[in-house]
Amino acid sequence: MRKVSLKDIAQKAQVSTALVSYVLNGKEKESRVGEEMAAKIRQIAQELNYQPNYLAQSLRSGKTQTIGLILADISNPFFANVARIVEDEAKRNGYTVIIGSSDENANKSKDLLDVLIKRQVDGFIIVSCEDSDEQVQELVDKHIPFVLLDRYFPAIATDFISTDHYEAAFEGGKHLITNGYQRIGMIAYESGMFHMDERIRGYQNALNDSRIPFREEWLKKVRFTYIEQEVKPAIDELISATEPVDALIFATYGLAINGLKYINELRLNVPDDLAIVSFGQAEAFDLYYCPITYLRQPIGLLGQTAVKLLVEKMDSTNKEPTQILMKAELVARESSKSKMSQ
Amino acid sequence: MRKVSLKDIAQKAQVSTALVSYVLNGKEKESRVGEEMAAKIRQIAQELNYQPNYLAQSLRSGKTQTIGLILADISNPFFANVARIVEDEAKRNGYTVIIGSSDENANKSKDLLDVLIKRQVDGFIIVSCEDSDEQVQELVDKHIPFVLLDRYFPAIATDFISTDHYEAAFEGGKHLITNGYQRIGMIAYESGMFHMDERIRGYQNALNDSRIPFREEWLKKVRFTYIEQEVKPAIDELISATEPVDALIFATYGLAINGLKYINELRLNVPDDLAIVSFGQAEAFDLYYCPITYLRQPIGLLGQTAVKLLVEKMDSTNKEPTQILMKAELVARESSKSKMSQ
DNA sequence: TAGCACTGCTTAATCGTTTAAGCTTATATT
DNA sequence: AATATAAGCTTAAACGATTAAGCAGTGCTA
Helix, strand or coil: CCCCCHHHHHHHHCCCHHHHHHHHCCCCCCCCCCHHHHHHHHHHHHHCCCCCCHHHHHHHHCCCCEEEEEECCCCCHHHHHHHHHHHHHHHHCCCEEEEEECCCCHHHHHHHHHHHHHCCCCEEEECCCCCCHHHHHHHHHCCCCEEEECCCCCCCCCCEEEECHHHHHHHHHHHHHHCCCCCEEEEEECCCCHHHHHHHHHHHHHHHHCCCCCCHHHEEEECHHHHHHHHHHHHHHHHCCCCCCCEEEECCHHHHHHHHHHHHHCCCCCCCCCEEEEECCCHHHHHCCCCCEEEECCHHHHHHHHHHHHHHHHHCCCCCCCEEEECCEEECCHHHCCCCCC | CCCCCHHHHHHHHCCCHHHHHHHHCCCCCCCCCCHHHHHHHHHHHHHCCCCCCHHHHHHHHCCCCEEEEEECCCCCHHHHHHHHHHHHHHHHCCCEEEEEECCCCHHHHHHHHHHHHHCCCCEEEECCCCCCHHHHHHHHHCCCCEEEECCCCCCCCCCEEEECHHHHHHHHHHHHHHCCCCCEEEEEECCCCHHHHHHHHHHHHHHHHCCCCCCHHHEEEECHHHHHHHHHHHHHHHHCCCCCCCEEEECCHHHHHHHHHHHHHCCCCCCCCCEEEEECCCHHHHHCCCCCEEEECCHHHHHHHHHHHHHHHHHCCCCCCCEEEECCEEECCHHHCCCCCC
């Protein structure tokens, strides 16, 4: 019960495998295959339920019709959803996706890249993590097609499609100010990643823009690896500062989850004691007793465009890198409602 | 700048590719390769940074060292975590994982299977969905190795590793009864899936076991596709019945998320107005104003064992199917706290 | 009546690895 | 001295598909 190969069809039709290949690839015209014979071959192929062998095709063509998707953290629902969208869109373009999660760890990310390069994926979509600049540069040097998603390195000229993190944070800050909050803090990751800096810069500029002097003690940075330990003291300090904050922006979903848990423990009331705006999006935000205002990144568009860009890149030996920034949408809910109306 | 192949090494060493292959596969002894030559070949391979071509190897061996993981719904955090665990464990065994989500749709599941079979994955780990019995039977018939995860078909003799859903639901029910609740409802999926029936049976038997007569109107079934529309009336009916429920078991995570949102809208107080126990696990449960009691399935063990089972199955032409049931752990929290202490 | 174009097919190389079988030499055995 | 054994290689086929090049045969033109 071996699988059916071109050879089997060829034998049954009493012709060479070449002819069969021409017919089944629709090259009968260019290759001057007789009509009758073409029909016969197609018939037999159908009867035997022939399925071409991907491996053989790939070996010959050098293309695997596979793309590698490297996520920073698959347990983050934002990325999980990116994965599903990329998968669907890739399928629509005839590609299969192999997903890997770096868990924000550059070594793991490097391993994943290596494994997938060995597996000869045709290209990558990457949500890069801290300290992965070199890996990305290596891809550029090796001329491996890839697109960065949601995070990019301004110092490296690559294709990317990202949310405008600065703009989003700015909008988040402005929103709080508009709603009457004055002492606004932010909890962000301690990270050399550009997108994180942008979020911080956006937040600071929102204050600036409204002539609220930014105070260093309003900005707390915690490490991804020690998030549970470090978020708590960060919040403690924010609410017990000389100028305690009355609103807080979480720079990521993970920070929000941890922070909100602790805020619950402290029996702080959102938004009366503390208003909240967060990046990321998830069911957890809806379920909170006071639904959380968040910055909705255009997941669908991000994912689809990433695939589109990558496919183009893989098809044509490319020109200039395409770089796209997309706007996040602020979804205003109770956690940041106007102080006036309280 | 083509990739380095065996041939390149062979040329540089002035030998045949066969010899190179023997050496690099550690078969120098059996194949009587001279020590010097072996050293020379290894040396050159290193210099050229030789990486074997997976495609060629796979084509020859018929093995791709790839496994397909088909999930029922990747946006469910339970499955997302399963994915990550399976991926890690597979890697440890030298396998790469291709993930697909069927979104609880048998057609999509069938498509995924077909695509991955064409891609010649060596085996599958499957969280099957409704009406996918035939697909599973087909795998059996085609002698494609696979392991069912978390859900199985009692009518088909397959390997599987699953939570004991009956037992878990029974425990959930008993827990509520122990804590003083008497009128316990359940919201489940309308589904022909065995695991769902088991959860329902467990719930009913918990009542029975405590001599609480089960009432049909306490059990509501909604359709996965129309979850948002159907959960609300289900809850409405449960709380306005002649014997309105004072506790509610959600049979899945998705049901809980939707249900709790609505319960919030209704301004019902958990657990005073309504106690809650749910299947599934997620950050959302921690974040709820009143942390949700849930049945923790042993994700890590489930995933690891599934991979282990599959690897064994793929290595040896197997014997009897291995079938494993694992216990879920009830994590008791505020949403089901004892009525007495309230 | 050679020359040409066209039709319909086959041959054989190629992608990169693996591996059974075979071919030289050199060494050991009787 | 004749033969067997072993050591150290090479050859070549195979996995399955693709495709450039080539070979007959037919019909047409000049």
